[in-house]
Amino acid sequence: MKDNSKLLVGLLIGAIAGAVLAVFISSEEGQEIMDELKEASGKAEKDFEDKISKGKEFAMGLEKKAGKFIKQHTR
Secondary structure, rough: OOHHHHHHHHHHHHHHHHHHHHHHHHHHHHHHHHHHHHHHHHHHHHHHHHHHHHHHHHHHHHHHHHHHHHHHHHH
């Protein structure tokens, strides 16, 4: 298949997929799924931020412990 033919087939498939997705998202069921995805992504973001915060606290604790250890063993 020539490059131009492959490009046209790819564009056609993309256009069809986009149209199908647009129809699905605009339906009531599609909206429910989108709302669930938004809620789940918001929860995942909060969970991720909590894990990052705990990781930072842990790293700061290690830094303090390492500083104390170095002070004790370098005198």
